[in-house]
Amino acid sequence: MSKVRILVGTRKGAFLLESDGMRQKWDISGPHFAGWEIYHLKGSPADPDRLYASQSTGWFGQLIQRSSDGGKTWEPVGNKFLYDGVPGTHQWYDGTPHPWEFKRVWHLEPSLTDPDTVYAGVEDAALFRSTDGAHTWSELSGLRGHGTGPRWQPGAGGMCLHTVLLDPSDPARIYIAISAAGAFRTDDAGATWKPINRGLVSQQIPEPTAEVGHCVHRIAMHPSRPSVLFMQKHWDVMRSDDSGDNWREISGNLPTDFGFVIDVHAHEPETLYVVPIKSDSEHFPPEGKLSVYRSRTGGNEWEPLTRGLPQSNCYVNVLRDAMAVDSLDACGVYFGTTGGQVYASADSGDNWSPIVRDLPAVLSVEVQTLP
Amino acid sequence: MIRVVLPAHLRILTKIQAEVQLEIEGPVTQRSILDALEARYPMLSGTLRDHGTGQRRPFVRFFACEQDLSHDNPDAPLPDAIATGAEPFLIIGAIAGGVS
Secondary structure (H helix, E strand, C coil): CCEEEEEEEECCEEEEEEEECCCCCCEEEEEECCCCEEEEEEECCCCCCCEEEEEEECCCEEEEEEECCCCCCCEECCCCCCCCCCCCEEECCCCCEEECCCCEEEEEEECCCCCCCEEEEEECCEEEEECCCCCCCEECCCCHHHCCHHHCCCECCECEEEEEEECCCCCCCEEEEEECCEEEEECCCCCCCEECCCCCCCCCCCCCCCCCCCCEEEEEECCCCCCCEEEEECECEEEECCCCCCCEECCCCCCCCEEEEEEECCCCCCCEEEEEECCCCCCCCHHHCCCEEEECCCCCCCEEECCCCCCCCCCCCCCCECEEECCCCCCCEEEECCCCCEEEECCCCCCCEEEECCCCCEEEEEEEEEC | CEEEECCHHHHHHHCCCCCEEECCCCCCEHHHHHHHHHHHCHHHCCCCECCCCCCECCCEEEEECCEECCCCCCCCECCHHHHCCCCCEEEEECCCCCCC
C-alpha cells in the first residue's frame, strides 16, 4: 500500500508525519533541528529518500541539511551562498538603494530527475543551484542581472525568492516568484530571465501595472499542464494560460482575495485550493472561521470547505509554502497554520481533521507520496 | 592547548559533548582559534562569521577571562590564560530576545 510522508517546517524545528494510504493514523517524528527555524524542506522526486532542509537562526545564520534515508538521519552540507560578482543594490523600504545581503534560504526545490541537483530561493532575492547534492552553490545571476533588479524592493517579510517551479515538459524552463518584485521565467535553464507580470494590477504601488514591483505570494501549476499557472497575489487570485505571459483575475466569489497559499489538485488540473485571509493588516481568516476555498472550474467559482475546520475564534494564518497535495486517489490536501496545526483532508478537501494541533508556527508543508 | 566552549545549538550541530581542545601554532588570536575550529568542524563555517565578509555574526559573542572580547581586533593576541588553556574561550549566542 502507498504511504504518505509530510515534511513540516516550523519556527522551532522540523517534523515528519507519516501514514499509510488511508491517511487516518499518523506517526510523528521530531522536532528535528530543535530550536532552529526550518523555512522549508522537500524531497527529491527522483529519490524520495533524499531530503533537503533549510535551517537557520538569527544567531548562527543559514545551514542546509541533507538526508539520504528519508529523514532518519541528516548531515549538514554546503551553506555558502555568495552572490555572483558585485551584488549591487535594490530598493530599500524608504526607496533608497540598499546593498544585496544574503539572509536565509526560503525555498528548496529539488530537480525532477537528479537527486543531487537542487535549487535554493533566497533572501535577498536570488536563485542558487547545486549539482553536487548541496555541497556547493552557484547563483543563477542572470535573474538579478536582467535589468530590473535595482527596482525590486522587499515585502513585509523581506525580499525573498519563495517560489520555484520546474517545468516537467521542458528542463530549460523555470518559474520563480519574489516578494515584492513579481514573477519571472527562464527558458534557457537560468541563463536569462524575463518578468512575467502582464495583467497583474497592484493598486498599492505607484504604477499599478508596472513591469515589476508586484507582491506575488505563491504560484502553482499542475504537472500535466505546465503552461497554465495559478497565482495568489498579495491581493487577487490570478491565472495564466500562456506560461505567465498574460494573467487574468479569477478571484470570483471569494470572500477576500488576499491570502498566501494556492495549490492544484493532483488529478484535476482545473481544481484549485486557496485559503482566504481577511486582509494584509489582519493576517487571519474572515470572521475567525478557517476555510479552504476550492474551485473546480479553474477559478472564478469557489466553494467554501469548512467541514472539520474551526468555525469560530480562529485567528491563525496559513503561510505561502504551507499547503501541499499528495497524489493518491482520492487526492489528499494538507496545510499548516501559524497556530501549529497541520490539517489533512483525504478526500480532496471535503472533510478535514488535524494531524497535530500544537506544533510551533508552521512555515512550510510538503508531501511525498511513497510506494 | 586551547579550550573552546561552543553554544548548545552548535554543540548539537557538531556532535560535541563538551569543550573542544585545539592546538594552534603561532599567535593565539580570535581569528586563529576560529580558523582552527572551522578546519576541524567544517559545518561551523558561516555560523560564527559571515561567509561573505568574514565578520563576526551580530549575535555571536566571544567571552574569556570575564571579559567581552567580541569587539576586539580579531588579530589581537588573546590573554595568556587562553593561550595556555587555563581559561576557556567561550563562544556565546547573545541573549538578544527574539521574535518567536
